[in-house]
Each structure stands twice: as C-alpha cells, then as structure tokens.
Amino acid sequence: MHLLINNTNHPLDLPPHTTLLRALRSLGYFSVKHGCETGECGACTVLLDGKPVNACVMLAAQAEGHQIETIEDLGERAGKGWRETEGLHPLQQTFVETGAIQCGYCTPAMLLAARALLARNPRLYSTANPTEADVRESLSGILCRCTGYVKPVQAILQAAAILRGEKPTPKPGIPAPPEFYPPPDEESQISNLQSHTNTQTRVLPKIATTPQTSEWKRVGKPDPKVDAVKLALGKPAFTDDMELRGMLYAKVLWSPVAHAHITHIDASRARALPGVAAVLTWQDLPRVVYSTAGQSDPIPGPLDMFSLDHKVRYVGDRVAFVAAETPEIAEAALKLIEVQYEELPTLLDSAAALDNATLLHDEPEYVNFAESDPSRNLAAHIHIDIGNVNQGFAEADHLFEEWYEVPKVQQAHIEPHVVITYWDEDDRLTIRTSTQVPFHARRILAPVLGLPIKRIRVIKPRIGGGFGGKQEVMVEDVAAHLTIATGRPVRFEYTREEEFIAARSRHPMKVRMKTGVKNDGTITANEMYALSDTGAYGCHALTVTGNTGHKAMALYVGDGKYREKPNIRFVADIVYTNTPPAGAYRGYGVPQGFWPVERHMERIARALHLDPIEFRLKNALRQGELQPFSTAWSEGREPSPETIQTNGLEECVAQARAAIGWDQKYGNKHWRNSISNLKSQISNQQSVMKKGIGVALVMQGTAIPYLDMGGASIKMNDDGSFNLLVGATDLGTGSDTVLAQIAAEILGVELDDIIVYSSDTDFTPFDVGAYASSTTYISGAAVARAANTLAEQIRERAAKIFNSQHPERRETDGLTQSKDAGRVEPHDITLADCRAYAPDGRFVTMSEIGHHSLHKEDQRQLMAVGSYVSPVAPPPFAAQFAEVTVDTETGMVTVDKLVMAVDSGVIVNPLTASGQIEGGMTQALGYAVCEEMVYDARGQARERDLRDYHIPHAHEMPDLTTIFVETFEPSHPFGLKAVAEIPMDGVAPAVGNAILDACGADLKIIPATPERIWRASREYISP
C-alpha cells in the first residue's frame, strides 16, 4: 500500500484493518490526534482531497490513491538558523495571536477544517469571506473542551481577512481600552430580539485597570502563549507523540458487574497467546492500599484502593492488566482471562447506600481519614457550625426549605488519559504521563510499585486538557506494573468508552437548603445538607464536598448584626456507591453548591417580592469581613482566620447587568414575549417562545492555604536569556506564559527571553501541580521570588561592570566620564529593556551581564530558586448573567447569552484569562443544559461516547461576554487571584433562574432537559 501524505509518497506494509489514524501516527504524523474511536471528537481530522475526514473511522487502505493533508506541511516557524522559511500560515498566525490555542490538542484539526473552508469558500462566495456561521459550521465536527470556540472563530475570520488581502480589525493583540463597559443602548437592547454572536468585533475583554498596573511592561499584556507556535505547527509535544523501540501496548480487563467478589481468576490461556508479554491479576501484585487522589501528603481521604483487588466495586473496576506486542493481541488476551464473580447487592443510590448492610469496603487494610466510616459506607463526614443557626432560624420571619440535585458529569478532556513507562539506562522507572500532578504521582506510586521515590522520574509533556480529571493517578500504575513485569516500555491509553466507565467525574449530590429571612430580606441563618456520592472509592471525597459548603455557603452571611456574626451550618455525608469514583473536576465541589444556593436565593427573592440583585448584594460577603468558613474548616487541616481583602462583586454586578441589559429586560413582559414563531404569526396568537433573564453571584478560592506550594528556578544564559523551570503544570491554561510574563516583568526582559520548562520531577522544582486555581497565584509568587533574587544578582554583576568597564557609555547624552566618577551601587540599578541601567543613564545589556558572569571575571552561574506557600486563599468573585429562550410547548431551552464579570484581581494576561472564562462558561453550559451520566439498575453506564454524552459544539454556542473587574489583591506581589475555576460556578443557576423568569419552570435539578422544563412549567401557576 502507498499513502500520499503532504505530497510525499509513503510505502506501507500494514494489516488490512489498520485505521488511517494509526497509519499516520506510525509514520510520525503526530499532529493527527486520538480522542475517540467513533468519529465524534474530530481530533483525528485530516484533509482527503481537500475535504475534512475523520481518520479514526477510516481504513488506511481507503485513503490509498487520495491526497492526504496534515498540518505538518502547513507552515514553519520563522527563523530556523541560516535557512529562510516562509513562516507560519496565516491561519496558524492568527490562532497564535488571538489566543485560540489552549491545550492545543484540537488545534491541528481546527486548522485543517478552517483550511478546507477557506479553500472552498471562493467558489461559494466569490471572495474568501466566510460568515461567522460558516466558520462555526466548519468547526462543528471538532470538539474543543477548552476554548468555548470564541477565539478559534475569531482567528479563522481574521485569517480569511488576511488571505483576502485585508488588514483585520481590531489588530490582534491590542487590548480593548481600559474603560468600564459602557451601558448598553436601551433601544438596541430591546429591539435586539434574536441572540447573535458578534465575534468579528470583539477580540479582548473589557478591563477596568487598577492604577498599580499601569507601569508594568509584561504583566497585564495580552502576550501570545509561549507554547502556541509549536502547537499551531502540530509538533510532537504530547505524551503519546513518541514511540520507543520494543514498546508494548497495555489493556485492562474491566469488571462487567457492579459489585462482586472475584472467586476465581485464571490467566493461563491469555498468557499463552503469542504476542502476549504479561498478564497481571491481583494474585501477582503486592497488596498495597492507597488513594488515587493526587493531593499533598497526607492525602486527605481514606486509603481504600489497590492496583488490583479480589473484589470489584463498579462496572469498569479493574480485574487484570495485559501487555502485548499490539493493541489487538492485548484485546484478544483479555477475552481469554477466565473470571468467576460472586455477585453482591448493588448500591447505586447514595441515600440507600448510607448505613446499608451491604458494604463496599470491608477490607482490613482500609485506612480511615477524619470521619470516614466504611461500616456505614461513609467515605467522609463533615459538620460545620458557624454562629447559632437554630437561633437564627427562630429570629426569622420566613423559613425556606427545599431539596436540589446536581448530576454526575465528566471532565471530557479531548486527550484521553495516556502514559508511557520505561526503565532508563540507570534502571530508574521513567513515567511519561499526561498528569496535572507529577510530583504527587511520584510520591503516590513509589509504595504501590515497591520503588523508592528516587528511582522514579515523572515527566509531564504537553497535556491535552485535564480539568481535574488528571489530578488522579489512574493509568500510571497499570503501565508501570507491566514495565516492571516485562522490563519493556509500555504504553497505556484509555479509549473514550474507558474514559466514561473507568475515569473520574464530578460528584453528584442531593442538597437540602434551609434559610431564615426577615421581611426586609435579611438572611438570619443559612443551612445546607449535602448527600454526596463518591462512587466506589473515596478519592477527593472529603475535600470536594467540603468546598461545596466552604465556598458556596460563605457568600451569603446576612446583614446587620447577622453580617457581624453569621449563622451558617454545613453538614455533608459523602457516601460510597457502586458507580465509577468521582474526583476532581474544575470548580471542585463549588458548582454543586451554587446550583442550590443561587436557585434558593432566587426563589426567596421572588417569594418575598424582593429585587433579586439587591437581595443578594444586601446579604453578600464584603471586603474587610472574615471568610466565615476560614475559622472552621480547611480541607481536613487546621483552619486559619482569613479576612477578605479585595471584593469587586458590586462592580461586577454593575458591569454585567449593564452588558446584558438587565434593567431593560428583567420584568419586561414585552421583551419576554418578543420572539414570535411561525405558528404565532399564522394564528395571530401569543408565541409559545418566551425569553428570560437570570443572575447568579459566585465566589471561589485561590489555592489552599498553608498547603499548596510552588517552586521555580531561573538561570541566566550567556546571551542574556533565561531558563525558567517550574514544577507547575500547564494544562492548556496558559500558566507557562503567565509565569514567564511575571519573570520577564521583574527581570526587565522580553517574553521570548524566558524559556519555560515544565515539568519533570528530576529537573524542575517541586510544585503541588495544577489544581485549586493555584498556579498563577502560588507558582507565580514562587517565580516572583526566584526572579527577584536573580535580579539582585544581576544588579550586583552590573554594578561590578559599571564600576570597572564602561565609564564612557551614557544613553542620553553620550558624554564621556572618567572611570572613577559615579560609583554605582546595585540597589540603584534598574532592569528594563533587556538592560541594566545606572542612575546616570549608563547601561549594560543583559547579554553583556550573562557573558561577563560566565566567561569574564569572577565567573559564576547567576541563578535563583524560589518557593511559595500562601497563608491565605483570597476568593475571586463574579456576577454571572444568562439570557434564554424557552419553547414552552416542548420545553426546549436555548441559551442565547452568557455575560460574566469577574474580579480575579489583576489579570496577568487578558488573552489567556478570557480564554479561561470562555472555556469555563462553556463547560458550565453543558452542566446546565445537557451533560449527565446515568446508570441502569445493574450499574451499567448509559453514556459511553461523545454522542450520547453531548458537550457543546461550535455551532451551538451562545454569545459569550467576559468582563474583568480588576482589584489589587495585596497578598500577592502582582495583586492577582484565581481565574480558572470560577466560570464553572454560576452558569447553571443563572440559566435556571432565567428559565424560571421565562416560563415559570422552577427547576430543582440539572441538566435543564426539555422534559424537566416542560414538566416543571406545567406545575407553574401564573400569578
């Protein structure tokens, strides 16, 4: 067989069933990605005779005789030594400049789809001038879990303009003016009946800059990501983009039953299959109890898992591991393993599982943490009492009590979990893995594998999205055990179905709210009980559900004397069930809390005829007040009182309500009924389409105080560039870029003078990893410390040079001075423009300093290490608004607009930060209206692919608006707070409140499916 790829002919000798995806990757075309096996994610897109096709569902043989295009040939990095290159293709350039690349896993596919669109567009439109709808349609087959599609669409429209010979406006990379969002024109808001997107004219978010930031050169600037070019070029940056000689392929035998003892297991036939290198069952491995949760030591949860066990606890639990020469042989071997199960009663409902006689965990090795109690199927229990809740209830004029429910949903990162393990030349086990927590993984795996930490090296290459799903150690031990068993490299990657049945998810919860309120809207006491389902294992059980109360219940403290001494109670039971374990997912328990809290607040406001925004702000936490939970709870560790130093919530509300036109729309019957449909036009009756608007206020945290720790080291090179090594892990969030911006700001150099490397347990400093919205805050402070220390060394070296070598150089007047005139002290030197300036204007360049320190005099390496752990976790705040249209005949809801105004402190990079908000709101949109994991009575998953589990596509998106309201958080050298998780929190309740506003459907449960809305709207009695 021959394949013609990028105009190069490749002879191939492959089995006939080989897919085009596998064939291309085996030839080194690693830009073609694997995200599923069923043609749903689009990550494997290539062009076949100019048309996009999914290479995963096409046989290589079918592509013979056709022209195949991948992005390996699309463009080149400008400046490759002495050879001239044409540089990036305009599409690649605009993807880089507009911030369209987050994790970059979907980027090659998007670029090819766009290339196909722009190539065929002239025939369709006579000029290459696609509409935004054309662009969204062209991307509709490619799933992106990171960006919310806003910036990729902008990038493609701008590339089309460039290709037409136009200058796109506004120019990429130029921020919007630093002004508050202007109030919308009343008329245009009222007449703007159909939601539409406005991508071409909105590149960057509006920012209300704080005065402190105006002098900065790099922090606060929309710099393109430092790793964007390699991702736009489709370079082999990800875990699986490599092959090792002699590599084996791992597969796992998953339990077909939800709860059973394995009474017999025989792997002899599988082991005898030619091509099988190893089969491991529980009988072959040491019995080491551990937790897969990638958290600091000691892990704040029970130890309740084994690599392989003689009991299975959910459909998808592990039964055996196989390593073979090919994936097909490994798959065949799984079928030859004989297993007998003695089935046990299946517990799928958390309420039924609590205190049930059937126990999931009766193993003697179980290690309790805090109040876990396996004899009650209880992985954790939390009881927090602040103030006197009962007295608060007694003093209330009204008591409101209701149950709410949130579903189990999945992170659905497009790159599956994937790992490659091998022994290096020193017989140290190298684990190349797509993980958020390389250092935790090393520590957790050491006892499981029977190796000391010093004999394990974890390398984190580029990650194709994580969102908390990769804050677990789930695939690494499988491959590592098989490498230990065989001595050979082993690759293990989840299929998409395995992602659904065996990976982690968001904890589903049933939540009861009880709130006491005075007639004037003062909250006197607030209580939440959360029944949380951790699934079969207790990874993240305590900490996720703790956050549900710690953040969501902290926002409303009451007013007057109740504000001074709030009455808040949070109680939670986190229960084992026979379902796949829940874990970390962006927001980490807080979205589960804000659905009930914000729906409850809306119901109270409406019941008491209070303005929903005024009611919320009257009771909301304010600057200078104590985070009420900070005295009571801290993820299983000692709490420490914490005062809110910055809170831009009121300004967020003002900005967002203006941006969405709240004042014109809320309570406006004309606006609510302003959408006509065909039926209403024909019959001249009132339309069944109703518009609604809703609000939710939210807060999150920034890292975990006294626990999250980040480290960084920086060394200076002899050309004045710097290597920045961080243990932090960039999941696509842009953290490598913002850390480089912080270093560049302090060192007074350009961003491309900072070469970032993250992370490798052998080379980079320790960092807890990417979670808890901690990277920019914690690792950023560590970078700032290292950079400040290094800056001191640079100033000392510069002073030495000034005082000995360069008496004659002045920048301003060029006057010659005598050698002894004006001795310079280090503290008088300023670093800027890649130079060190003396007070009199003389300067030495960074490259002169680097060269001097390494080659000339008193030689030494200028370098520094910094680390940081924070005593506080300053919360970001946000106002989230949603506008919807409900078809009251079918219950179908369309979310037309989402506006989010966020106080995340100083925004280090508006491009990457707004990308975080857009992507987070998009994930939250799925949580609000369509995502849900459901199990049948035997514990079998209903959702097993990305067709049944629907995540938002490019052509389904509402208009997204992000507004940053900057405050200067004094606990951080650059005044910043977290940005990554807060967009998950408010979308669902804002949408739920908008649905209520539209049609009276008072939803207690998400997702807001048509059936639920239809039923709930039938219960509504119109006032």
Ligand code: FES
């Ligand atoms: S990998 Fe081909 S569509 Fe998902």
Ligand code: FES
């Ligand atoms: S950037 Fe699209 S999946 Fe990550």
